[in-house]
Amino acid sequence: MPNLDAAVVGFPRESVPGDRRTLLTPAVARCLRDAGFTVLAEPDVAAGVFCPDADLAAEGVRFADPERVWAAPLVLRYKCTNPADLGRLRPRQALGALFHAEGNPAMLSALMDCKISAYSYEFLAEHGRFPLAAPGGQIAGIQAVLRGAQALQEFSGRGVLLAEVAGAARPRVVVIGSGNVGSAAARTAAALGVRVTVLTRCEGSADEYRPQAPTGVRVAVNTARIRRELISQADLVIGAILVSTFDTPPMISEADLRDMKPGSVIVDATCGYGDGYLPTAGGVQEPGEPPRVVHGVLHIKLDALPALVPVTATQAYTTNALPYLVRLARVVLCGDADPAVATARIAHDGELVHPVCREHAAYFGVAA
CATH class of the missing domain: 3.40.50.720 (NAD(P)-binding Rossmann-like Domain)
Structure with missing residues (x-):
């Protein structure tokens, strides 16, 4: 497995059947690049919303096979609802996604087993609101x-x-x-x-x-x-x-x-x-x-x-998420302290750390 640069953010293709949304758009790639990060993605990562690889490449995106993308120190995707996907990761990697893990005992167990740092966008709180x-x-x-x-x-x-x-x-x-x-x-x-x-x-x-x-x-x-x-x-x-x-x-x-x-x-x-x-x-x-x-x-x-409306959803979501994705990358890859980003962390080094996830784990009888 290649030794990727510490400032790489990987964008694998989505794995939810029929879901065409993506987190990687030219605007997202440009913002991450301008912040000093290298963006690595699977080919056709945004094909579902009619965004060709050429448009992403024009913003500096590099394309690689799934194994290299999943090996990035920080992996970002729109959703992560399949616990098996976490088996691609290794301890000390970080993954950001919409997890909704609290209702999924298999996901809660997988998050502990893989020992990564996981950030669930829907939990990110700032100024009393949930912007993502x-x-x-x-x-x-x-x-x-x-x-x-x-x-x-x-x-x-x-x-x-x-x-x-x-x-x-x-x-x-x-x-x-x-x-x-x-x-x-x-x-x-x-x-x-x-x-x-x-x-x-x-x-x-x-x-x-x-x-x-x-x-x-x-x-x-x-x-x-x-x-x-x-x-x-x-x-x-x-x-x-x-x-x-x-x-x-x-x-x-x-x-x-x-x-x-x-x-x-x-x-x-x-x-x-x-x-x-x-x-x-x-x-x-x-x-x-x-x-x-x-x-x-x-x-x-x-x-x-x-x-059901992947083009609208992708445009609206990524426009809103842009600054937070950069902030998340700075926390994970540069060691920045960011209280808002910290509210989105649901698992770290084999433990569930978000109170909602811990509460549901107890309900399911999943050791947290």
Whole structure:
């Protein structure tokens, strides 16, 4: 195996079947090069978003076989959902990706076994926010409304157009959550002229969200009584909780479904863990599957909505992530101290170090 320069950042091709997104664009390559790093990539790393190797090469990207790319001291990719990929790495290497490892016991075990430093972008926190979760959340929130609107028009759906139409009753939308996904969903639904209510976790969350809520959008605290009342009147319900764990209480029960309008739609856009959250939606669905109908209510549960629009997702995500990728490279390859980057580290030298991952490891019985 070649002895790569210590300032090399490797970009292997994505391995999620059907996912065309990439983290390496000409702009990303240029920023890393200008910061003094060498970019090594597999050929056709960005072919899924119609970016040819020649465009990357023009920004200084060098191309190599997968073994050389995976041997880089810092490996960056868009997503890492296959624990087997970690077997390509050696101790003291670092990997940055969207892991969502907390719900995946096999990934948690693999992270400890390979003894690398792993950074999960969605956990990166700065100034009280999660900046690397924003682009995907925004896209997922918009798509949740669009998918819900489509489902309402299906044969088993309610037959309601999700828009304001003169002479027809304005449809009602309930969004559970006011984070990146919920805010985008509320903006999209409100722009269509429908009645929108956003349910927040607590009064403090409601106070924080109200100033940015679109005109006419109602904001309320998510209590069982208010939630049941609102979803019984809703045409579309969107689950958009920012962080859900195995002990998150159920948001909608089977009893609640019986009080909902026939043909109404639930879109679970963030797909929480365990039996809580939105248990009536069942397991995560594959793109293209029809809605699951339970007690006359259509359920859509997709955890990778942005993957359906890879060009938009890649452009939005990399534009937002650029400075953080450079900062991550400086931490790993130059020894810089960066408190924000440190919040994204989930594993180091055989140990899980992020509290959320440790919590879920304990739930699964995975030694952390």
